[in-house]
Amino acid sequence: MTGSAFVMDNEWMPERLLLIDDDLRLSQMLVQYLGDAGYSLICASTGREGLKLAQQDEWSLIILDLMLPDADGLDLCRQLRVGSTATIPILMLTARGDATDRIIGLEMGADDYLPKPFEPRELRARIKAILRRGLRDTTQRQALRFGRLELDREARETRVDGQLRELTSYQFDLLVAMAERAGRVLSREQLMDMVKGETLEAFDRSIDVHISRIRAAIEDNPKQPKRIITLRGAGYIFARSQDGEDQ
CATH class of the missing domain: 1.10.10.10 (Winged helix-like DNA-binding domain superfamily/Winged helix DNA-binding domain)
Structure with missing residues (x-):
């Protein structure tokens, strides 16, 4: 069962989020939690699947875990920073206390980071802040x-x-x-x-x-x-x- 099967759409909110993370329990929980908050979340459980989805569709934000079974999250972040995905905001998930990965991720183009484990409402606040910046800029x-x-x-x-x-x-x-x-x-x-x-x-x-x-x-x-x-x-x-x- 791939992560991309977990989808919850909400017609009155246009923001579509892509989560690239192999933790299926976390993915299912976030689909429910963020769906209740008005977001549409699609999950990919591998780097390859995530990159393909990122390039094939339009996204308001990508949530990227650095620890993936088939790819280095930092390399994937670098790949997402070119071509059609270059301007999509990236929220990076990192291991607790791993400052080196956070710094490298920011240098490679991530817009924000959140250490694991995290409270879902903190993730929601980060997402809301990033999307609010984009909305503010359009005015x-x-x-x-x-x-x-x-x-x-x-x-x-x-x-x-x-x-x-x-x-x-x-x-x-x-x-x-x-x-x-x-x-x-x-x-x-x-x-x-x-x-x-x-x-x-x-x-x-x-x-x-x-x-x-x-x-x-x-x-x-x-x-x-x-x-x-x-x-x-x-x-x-x-x-x-x-x-x-x-x-």
């Missing part, structure tokens, strides 16, 4: 421009000198949140709260990984950033004026 039409940097909120594209720079969905949301508050010092906790819609642990360092990836995409020299400045012990500032240019 924001005006592009943000800072010198040579342009953030097109409608197309969800980042450009420097007119050249497209690749960012994950989470990283784009994070960059926009900072740009909208240019010149203000923002702590890690404030940034996570703005983008995720919830406050995480004060010592969570995943935000630093995302900032590093954003800098690699938009800074002329990521080691000497002029757009996103670090204030040691305080947080980050998105510069109003960059490279001597006016906003």
